[in-house]
Amino acid sequence: MQRTKSVTNSTRDTFNLELLLERLRNAAIKPDAAKAVRIILEQTVSDPAQVISGMPEFEENDVILFEDDTVSIWHSRFMPSVTVPAHDHKMSATIGVYRGSERNDLFENDPAGGIRISGKVELSAGDVLSIGPSAIHTVTCISDEPCCGIHVYLGNLSKVERSLFDVNTGVALPFTDENYNRLMCPADQSILPPDQK
Ligand SMILES: [Fe+2]
Secondary structure (H helix, E strand, O other), X not given: OEEOOXXXXXXXXXXXXXXXXXXXXXXXXXXXXXXXXXXXXXXXXXOHHHHHHHOOOOOOOEEEEEEOOOOEEEEEEEOOXXXXXXEEOOOOEEEEEEEOEEEEEEEEEOOOOOEXXXXXXXXXXXXXXXXXXXXXEEEEEOOOOOEEEEEEEOOOOOXXXXXXXXXXXXXXXXXXXXXXXXXXXXXXXXXXXXXXO
């Protein structure tokens, strides 16, 4: 995990990451924070080329741009042909994609136990997805290039106790690096139980 201490902006572009972070922090403390955050992300990724030209090249796939107890703003990059493990956030999340494409497989708790698939959403550069505090999802990069997005969570994502899920068994596991790496799989291997393919 790379944590940025300071973020420099390109003077060549009108995209200004520091300004975006400030706007998102202000939005996150509004009464209708999820909607306010979504509007800003929609405006931002509506011009993906501008974001690409102004966004720093991060070394890590997940970078915390800002985090406090009201909001977590992450830059996330998903690599081609990889599916990240099913996970929850325990808080509202808004995802704005500005490069590449990804598929989100959404899950919900199954009253019979475990989890079951509840939907599928494909996002490309310019798209925004909002998911609620109980949402569980996997993300698969479906473009030939990495899929990059700005992820905004309404709370402190690093502090909250989260879970990973083995979608083949429905079992929830603590969100640890060890479990994350064990559940990571190539996109060409099915992540779904046989009856949900
Ligand atoms: Fe997520």
